[in-house]
Amino acid sequence: MTKAVTEPVSSGDRPYSGSLLEVEDLQVEFRTQAGVAKAVNGVTYSVDAGETLAVLGESGSGKSVTAQTIMGILDMPPGVVRGGRIRFRGVDLLTMPEAERRKIRGEGISMIFQDALSALNPLFPVGWQIGEMFRVHRGLSKKQAYAKAVELMDRVRIPAAKQRLRDFPHQFSGGMRQRIMIAMAIALDPEVLIADEPTTALDVTVQAQIMDLLAELQRESNMALILITHDLGVVADVAHKIAVMYGGRIVEQASVFDLYAKPAHPYTKGLLDSIPRVDQKGQDLFAIKGIPPNLLHMPSGCAFHPRCVFKRDNCTTDVPALLTVEGPRRSACHYSREVLDGVAG
Ligand SMILES: Nc1ncnc2c1ncn2[C@@H]1O[C@H](COP(=O)(O)OP(=O)(O)OP(=O)(O)O)[C@@H](O)[C@H]1O
Numbered sequence: 290m291t292k293a294v295t296e297p298v299s300s301g302d303r304p305y306s307g308s309l310l311e312v313e314d315l316q317v318e319f320r321t322q323a324g325v326a327k328a329v330n331g332v333t334y335s336v337d338a339g340e341t342l343a344v345l346g347e348s349g350s351g352k353s354v355t356a357q358t359i360m361g362i363l364d365m366p367p368g369v370v371r372g373g374r375i376r377f378r379g380v381d382l383l384t385m386p387e388a389e390r391r392k393i394r395g396e397g398i399s400m401i402f403q404d405a406l407s408a409l410n411p412l413f414p415v416g417w418q419i420g421e422m423f424r425v426h427r428g429l430s431k432k433q434a435y436a437k438a439v440e441l442m443d444r445v446r447i448p449a450a451k452q453r454l455r456d457f458p459h460q461f462s463g464g465m466r467q468r469i470m471i472a473m474a475i476a477l478d479p480e481v482l483i484a485d486e487p488t489t490a491l492d493v494t495v496q497a498q499i500m501d502l503l504a505e506l507q508r509e510s511n512m513a514l515i516l517i518t519h520d521l522g523v524v525a526d527v528a529h530k531i532a533v534m535y536g537g538r539i540v541e542q543a544s545v546f547d548l549y550a551k552p553a554h555p556y557t558k559g560l561l562d563s564i565p566r567v568d569q570k571g572q573d574l575f576a577i578k579g580i581p582p583n584l585l586h587m588p589s590g591c592a593f594h595p596r597c598v599f600k601r602d603n604c605t606t607d608v609p610a611l612l613t614v615e616g617p618r619r620s621a622c623h624y625s626r627e628v629l630d631g632v633a634g
């Protein structure tokens with residue numbers, strides 16, 4: 290299918306030549322009664338057309354809050370963006386007037402939500418809900434919008450799309466409902482698609498089908514895909530690069546190949562060691578000891594130090610910066626080199 294030609298939002302004569310979407314040193318906090326929770330604490334990542342970035346990390350590490358901030362749908366208040374930039378085609382979304390930003394939402398950047406299955410309205414037929422994207426954003430008539438909905442349902446491989454147009458969400462299986470959500474997210478041909486845990490609620494076979502579908506849609510339209518997950522196993526086949534989050538920061542960023550071959554951060558190493566392997570049958574699974582940090586009281590120095598098997602003195606006092614270790618790989622650990630070479634400890 291052909292991709293809609295989108296003018297650069299900079300609308301100048303200079304098309305932007307950097308990454309399609311760049312998040313730089315993003316900081317988001319929540320002001321709660323218990324105190325200030327630093328949910329996103331200096332996140333930097335980027336993604337290009339046709340590229341898949343997987344964002345990994347335990348529950349509460351700030352994956353969804355970063356995505357919500359990119360989309361401009363952060364819960365404000367209590368959320369506050371404290372700093373950073375989110376550049377789409379070179380233009381900072383954080384300083385853009387809301388009217389312009391609204392145009393980018395859905396058409397430029399779109400998102401499949403973590404609780405996608407409950408995001409569908411139970412009272413309206415799915416064809417109507419998909420068609421709404423075209424009625425609202427493109428001013429199509431009811432009939433035209435239904436025709437577009439059938440096209441999209443076909444595209445996300447919902448069998449007998451035309452006959453199912455007037456069915457309600459509860460008449461579809463979980464996997465099919467997820468396909469409907471994907472259809473809505475890609476309806477306006479976004480350049481960047483953020484998929485927040487798109488397969489969590491689904492069984493393993495359906496998970497694989499949904500991942501295949503996302504990869505296929507991406508190839509067809511050359512979208513940039515940000516795939517948020519806490520499952521390292523899911524991303525190996527589909528992602529090009531991985532950003533690992535811990536306590537609201539990126540602690541390691543690398544190509545999938547490099548990261549799987551050798552981690553440069555102890556947390557990534559822990560995650561890789563906790564993937565079940567066939568040759569481990571009967572043995573206890575490795576699990577990273579300890580619990581994720583309390584965002585109201587972040588540990589001093591490196592936030593991972595209380596759980597780190599490689600911890601040394603300066604880890605409790607100095608925050609490690611995200612630095613290049615080798616090639617495009619970056620890691621935020623004082624001992625990245627040693628971890629990478631397998632000599633830390
Ligand atoms: N509306 C809110 N008000 C207060 N705190 C919030 C709000 N939304 C998120 N948070 C906090 O921000 C932190 C990061 O949350 P986020 O949803 O980004 O985690 P996540 O990495 O997506 O985790 P999960 O894997 O469970 O989805 C959490 O501690 C969460 O409690």
Ligand SMILES: [Mg+2]
Pocket residue numbers: 352353354403485
């Ligand atoms: Mg989340």
